[in-house]
Amino acid sequence: MYFFLCHLSFLDLxxxxxxxxxxxxxxxxxxxTITYGGCVAQLFISLALGSTECVLLVVMAFDRYTAVCRPLHYLTIMHPRLCQALAAISWVGGTMNSLVQAGxxxxxxxxxxxxxNHFFCEMPVLLKLACEDTQGTEVKMFVARVIILVVPAALILTSYVHIARAVLKVNSIAGRRKAFGTCGSHLLVVSLFYGSAIYTYLQPTSSYSQSEGKFVALFYTIITPMLNPLIYTLRNKDVKGALRKVLWKGRD
Known part of the structure; x- marks a missing residue:
């Protein structure tokens, strides 16, 4: 879990x-103003990092599924080599998606x-500046977005359905709370990130509102990466204990 959290933290940064x-x-x-080259670079980098996070959140869901549904085989399944391979797939998959859409x-x-009319070079806004008919290009981009957004979201939901079934079979209330606590942070991050990203990228360019688009883009570019460390660390007992010590020292 912490291996993938390190990748997520670096990715958000x-x-x-x-x-x-x-x-x-x-x-x-x-x-x-921003130069055309700078705009293209920003578009490619933001798309690559956002796409990588989409895949990485699926990998983290698989990690949580293994921990809850296959606890006795967790160390065998989530071998360090497999974890490294899954992380590499996330980065490569995100970069490939960005190459396609930016190209x-x-x-x-x-x-x-x-x-x-935006605070960074985003795909829906750039499409409004196109001279030619964008319908054919939008169809190709829509297919790429379904692959990088809808498919991972469906996989995450499927994994959590199995997790919920496994947790409900646990007789101990403390065991249920521990399982839900383990998955709650990840599920909250998934909801914030995928909700805003799907709203922005899976609607037609003609119905895209730039004012609403800027507000929603704040969530998956700034607010969600800022909240991720708080969401994950404040559920950790050691971090909570350290935070209490710092706060009490400040009062003294």
């Missing part, structure tokens, strides 16, 4: 770094003043 510094620059000064976007000519 990179994710916020790909958007927040440029956002702070735009908020601080009058110049709110499709770059192949389209852009028209107008090239003004983005």
């Amino acid at each position: 990179c994710y916020t770094t790909s958007t927040v510094p440029q956002l702070l620059i735009h908020l601080h000064g009058p110049d709110r 499709l976007m770059m192949a389209m000519p852009l028209c107008g003043l090239h003004q983005l």
Whole structure:
């Protein structure tokens, strides 16, 4: 579990770094421009990191499923080599998805003043600047988004159905609480991330609201990565104990 949490923490750090510094620059000064190369780089990096998190959350769900439903075989199934392979698949899969979608976007000519009503270069906003008909490209992107969003979400829900069945068979109330506590953090993170991402990327470009899009994008680019450390660490008894000591020292 902690092996995958390390990857998630590093991923969230990179994710916020790909958007927040440029956002702070735009908020601080009058110049709110970004070069085309910088916009493409931001698009590719944010897509790659977001897609990687989609796959990594599935891997973490499989880890929780193994821990709850196959506890006696956990160490055998979740071998360090398998964990490393699953983490590598997450990073490679996310990068490949970004290459496909960013490549499709770059192949389209852009028209107008090239003004983005957003705080970073996001796919739905860039599609509105395209000169040609985007229907064919949107269909290809939609297929890629279903693979990277809907399929992982379905796998996570399936794993939690099996987890819920296994937990309900536990006679001990303390055992049930421990199992739900183990999975509760991950399920909350999944709900925050997938809920906002599916809302943004699985709706037609014609019905995409830029004002609502900016608000929703804050969740999966800034708020969710910021909350992830709190969601996971505050459920840890050692972290809670250390936090209480710090707070009591501050009062003294």
